[in-house]
Amino acid sequence: MGTTFLRAGRLCANISVAGGTARGRGGAEVALFLRPAEREEDRPPQPGSQRRRTRRRAGRARGGDWSCAGGGWAPASRPGHRRLLTRIPASLPPRPRAKMAADGLHENETLASLKSEAESLKGKLEEERAKLHDVELHQVAERVEALGQFVMKTRRTLKGHGNKVLCMDWCKDKRRLVSSSQDGKVIVWDSFTTNKEHAVTMPCTWVMACAYAPSGCAIACGGLDNKCSVYPLTFDKNENMAAKKKSVAMHTNYLSACSFTNSDMQILTASGDGTCALWDVESGQLLQSFHGHGADVLCLDLAPSETGNTFVSGGCDKKAMVWDMRSGQCVQAFETHESDINSVRYYPSGDAFASGSDDATCRLYDLRADREVAIYSKESIIFGASSVDFSLSGRLLFAGYNDYTINVWDVLKGSRVSILFGHENRVSTLRVSPDGTAFCSGSWDHTLRVWA
């Protein structure tokens, strides 16, 4: 898969992993003994009441008793800890060795109790989500009319890249688009005439991310250089675009995705270093960083402007996370994919988002129901989905796959309505135009195709 090449070099930054075990830099798991009095199992479930040990907000418990999932006895994987305890002879004064041991014991208790709380919380989360799972989306959608046959053809082929096309983005004028490729070239095209309007060569290869500014006056791109650079677009033939380049973002690993926010002034980036970040374009200053992914972040998408300041990101840790841009907090996380999430895209209303993954499925997650509500998959589809986008109404989901095809899915019914052939290598990127009249796909066959 495309990301395997890059994953070898990824750093695992010191980021907390939402899981039951703590993971240090070396990735070694730390599991410890729990003293009997502290075991969750021994304490009876108390519906709706405060627990003495945990400092939860009042009114948080949502009724119904919940028993903890997981927790209990776990073998110590650090025998040294136990040896320290048993080695303290009774004759020694109770300091400093015993104190250290006592501290160690206290720490281990806290860690163990935190971990068991994490496990029980995860169990509770699943339970709460399951309670509201009264029906499937495709069942509700049975009464909706089925879609007819779709005839979509390649209307334009944009040739000019010397190597794999990795990313593309439309301009708000619904006509221009920018694309980037493995050979370091970033090209701005007029999709109606197929003319190349601008071209710039980046100092690095594998330009995995590119974005058009909302004003149409600049583009942003980045890749293996670990940076996101902004180039103002100028129609002056004598002006060298590369000279006006502005480096905005700095990550510690490759840049996998970037997007301007509602203005030309801020850029959101996602990186192989496991973080996302919001930058001010003018000063290059980091405005907010988003930590929480346990592995490379591969994609991001901003919520449609009516629904406020959130964005969704997907990564190699199989998780899709929704973030509050102002606080930097993760507000929701979804982990149902079985492999890397290559692409995420918001539903036009902003209440849901779709994801495409190396596990050959696309999934729809509803944010208000806080769960996955649809899976778009077929037994015959075994290659990963690299890129997804919705049509304007949200009824159609276009997904580009590594088997060179584009599948068109009925979002509500969960069935495939069309399969499009044309590319001669894997489809790496796909975006619907801002006015919804066409969509463009970029491929490792060096071309982009505009379909309508």
Place this chain on the structure above:
Amino acid sequence: MSSKTASTNNIAQARRTVQQLRMEASIERIKVSKASADLMSYCEEHARNDPLLMGIPTSENPSRIRRPAPSYRSSEVDPPSSQQSK
């Protein structure tokens, strides 16, 4: 002991995890039936404006081959309906 720093980090991480999970567990959720109904109604509302869904005629799709619109001259005898041949 050297593992103290490591364990402090682990505790900090575990605390963050627990805090994050607490927050996630406490959000307001709606039923899938309601969420699905809303998604469906959004689709139905906007279906008319979705060119890829409805399929717009070639003449109105800018991505397809475009011919310049014929200019309408007042001296033309042809009725306006002749524009349909575009």
